[in-house]
Amino acid sequence: MSKVYIETYGCQMNFADSEIVASLLQKEGYTIATELAEADYVLINTCAIRDNAEQRIRKRLRELRAQQQHNPRLRIGILGCMAERLQSQLMVEEENVSFVVGPDAYRRLPELLAQVRRQGVKAAETELSTTETYADIEPVRLNSNGISAYISIMRGCQNYCAYCVVPYTRGRERSRDPETIVAEARSLWQQGYKEVTLLGQNVNSYRWKEGETVVGFPELMRRVAEVSPRLRVRFATSHPKDLSDQLLEVMAKYDNICKCIHLPVQSGSDRMLKLMNRHYDSAWYLDRIAAIRRYMPDCSITTDVIAGFCSETEEEHQMTLEMFRKVRYDYAYMFKFSMRPNTYAEKHLVDDIPDEEKTRRLEEIIALQGQIALENNQREIGKTYEVLVEGESHRSKAQLFGRNSQNKVIVFDRHDVQPGQYVNVKVVRCTAATLIGELVGEQSAQ
Ligand code: 5AD
Ligand code: SF4
Numbered sequence: 001m002s003k004v005y006i007e008t009y010g011c012q013m014n015f016a017d018s019e020i021v022a023s024l025l026q027k028e029g030y031t032i033a034t035e036l037a038e039a040d041y042v043l044i045n046t047c048a049i050r051d052n053a054e055q056r057i058r059k060r061l062r063e064l065r066a067q068q069q070h071n072p073r074l075r076i077g078i079l080g081c082m083a084e085r086l087q088s089q090l091m092v093e094e095e096n097v098s099f100v101v102g103p104d105a106y107r108r109l110p111e112l113l114a115q116v117r118r119q120g121v122k123a124a125e126t127e128l129s130t131t132e133t134y135a136d137i138e139p140v141r142l143n144s145n146g147i148s149a150y151i152s153i154m155r156g157c158q159n160y161c162a163y164c165v166v167p168y169t170r171g172r173e174r175s176r177d178p179e180t181i182v183a184e185a186r187s188l189w190q191q192g193y194k195e196v197t198l199l200g201q202n203v204n205s206y207r208w209k210e211g212e213t214v215v216g217f218p219e220l221m222r223r224v225a226e227v228s229p230r231l232r233v234r235f236a237t238s239h240p241k242d243l244s245d246q247l248l249e250v251m252a253k254y255d256n257i258c259k260c261i262h263l264p265v266q267s268g269s270d271r272m273l274k275l276m277n278r279h280y281d282s283a284w285y286l287d288r289i290a291a292i293r294r295y296m297p298d299c300s301i302t303t304d305v306i307a308g309f310c311s312e313t314e315e316e317h318q319m320t321l322e323m324f325r326k327v328r329y330d331y332a333y334m335f336k337f338s339m340r341p342n343t344y345a346e347k348h349l350v351d352d353i354p355d356e357e358k359t360r361r362l363e364e365i366i367a368l369q370g371q372i373a374l375e376n377n378q379r380e381i382g383k384t385y386e387v388l389v390e391g392e393s394h395r396s397k398a399q400l401f402g403r404n405s406q407n408k409v410i411v412f413d414r415h416d417v418q419p420g421q422y423v424n425v426k427v428v429r430c431t432a433a434t435l436i437g438e439l440v441g442e443q444s445a446q
Helices: 012-027 051-070 080-086 089-093 106-119 166-170 178-190 217-225 245-253 270-275 282-295 314-327 344-348 355-378
Strands: 003-008 041-046 075-079 097-101 123-125 148-152 195-199 207-210 213-216 232-236 260-262 300-307 331-336 384-392 399-403 409-413 422-430 435-439
Touching (some): 003 012, 012 080, 012 106, 012 148, 012 195, 041 051, 041 080, 051 080, 075 080, 089 097, 148 178, 178 195, 195 217, 213 217, 217 232, 245 282, 300 314, 300 355, 314 355, 384 409
Parallel strands (some): 003 041, 041 075, 097 123, 148 195, 195 232, 260 300, 409 435
Antiparallel strands (some): 207 213, 384 399, 399 409
């Protein structure tokens, strides 16, 4: 029986896809290896969002060359966004790669693996689809803590942000049948999972026709939240242009829908937002923030931001800092702009901000955000939260960590608490990244 080792890079969607790949291969008699050393195939599920993501994969391929010397049977396959972007060219550039498979072609994997082994040929399968959602595939949970799991609810993206490679690597947007999504959530709940995260590039445009009626994202969330009041529901990612009040209403109504919204801002400047093709301006964005706070005063808000996009002036950079001061994000993923092949930016704009300047702007955003996150956390001291315990703290075996509904990590002394339990924890101290708390009240084993 052939053994396959899967390595995943990039976003949550890629991690969810690797679980679909594992399922497709297991069904055809392959086993999933836990160690690279015992594998006949290594599949690398790749990311292409920024150049440094791709450089990391190239470095990994060089390391794998050494591995192949110990184990000449080992075949290397590239999956995901870099596979889609570079297609068969990747096998020319990287001689030790035997096959390349794009995100919509994973059903072909068992056949391709066999073909590569039998005929010793190289193979590329990178056709994108307008319908594939892998709706019928029950993912095999990889590296799971048995507590939280991802559920992919849609694929692709057609927003065409000027900087972004995703529409080219993941194809047209398509939604998955809600019945299969709810069934997957129910099955996870029955297996003992306590938290699901619904995934899509822009979940707010989820849309499924059920006869005459259309199921949108708020209705989908409602259905998943109804699976059990003790199953936490999260989602990512929202596009600000489509974040509706109906969704906020549903979120506010269900205690088990987590009070946390990831709302990528990208820039605080209206000119930059227009150039980025984001379809909103700073006033619209701030209105959406105000709506979130109106419906859920305790909701945490996180974001993505890009420093040094094409032609960004110092003044426009300052507007981004101002946006951060106004919103006071709980967490931010902060990036330097990286020009990506084939995007609108690459075809029509100039990457004219010098790298040192991008770095300086990025560092300014990081410093400001660090300060804000610390102040936000300091305000949590004295409050008590229900925490879903995920595991042992990385620092000490005597402590556990979990998250509150707002997705903040809380560390506390373990006593006789087990991962998977819900416990009440009072925050007593904090850093910019972590809350430190104490167990309070009676703990029910559940
Ligand atoms: N350069 C830098 N950051 C990018 N992102 C997407 N494309 C690029 C790029 N070319 C960031 C955006 C997006 C997140 C997933 O990655 O902030 O929201
Ligand atoms: Fe890129 Fe925009 Fe799609 Fe997000 S929504 S993946 S930023 S094109």
